[in-house]
Amino acid sequence: MIYSKFVLSSLLILAGILHFLKPQIFIKIIPSYIPSHLTMVYVSGFIEIVCGAFLIFPQTQKLGAYLSILLFIAVFPANVEMAKxxxxxxxxxxxxxxxxxxLQIVLIWWAYQFRK
Known part of the structure; x- marks a missing residue:
């Protein structure tokens, strides 16, 4: 289970970094009803990095788990938009x-495992 935590943390941090390196990829999948696409890409990237970092440390793992769950729920509309x-x-x-x-549901379940 400990390796699983580091895998999820690494995926979140890597995805967050990609938001800053390749924002145009993420801008394209943001639904039109959401304002300030570039700002949202940077904010979500920053939050992904924070979630990943919080999962690493036992003192912040529970908060990281709940923030990750909220993040996965928040980005679901972008995944629907991309599929559409x-x-x-x-x-x-x-x-x-x-x-x-x-996969979003699997990620929510995965993050939920680290709330203890």
Whole structure:
């Protein structure tokens, strides 16, 4: 279980860093009804890094778990938007975007394991 915590933490930190290195990737999947796309990309990237860092340390692990759960719920609309866009454009990787939706539930469950 301890390795699992570091895997999730690493994935969150890496994803958060990617928000800053390649923001255009994330801007494209933000639903149009959400304002300030670039700001939202940077904020969500920062929060991902914080969540990943919080999961590492026993003193902040519980907070990191709950923040990660909230993060995965908050980014769900972006994953739905990406799946919708890929479907409408007949993108060859549409099926991967559809797999991301149940993956969000798995990530929530995974983060929930570290709330103790």
């Amino acid at each position: 866009n890929f479907y409408q454009t007949h993108h060859k990787y549409f099926w991967l975007t559809v797999l991301r939706l149940p």
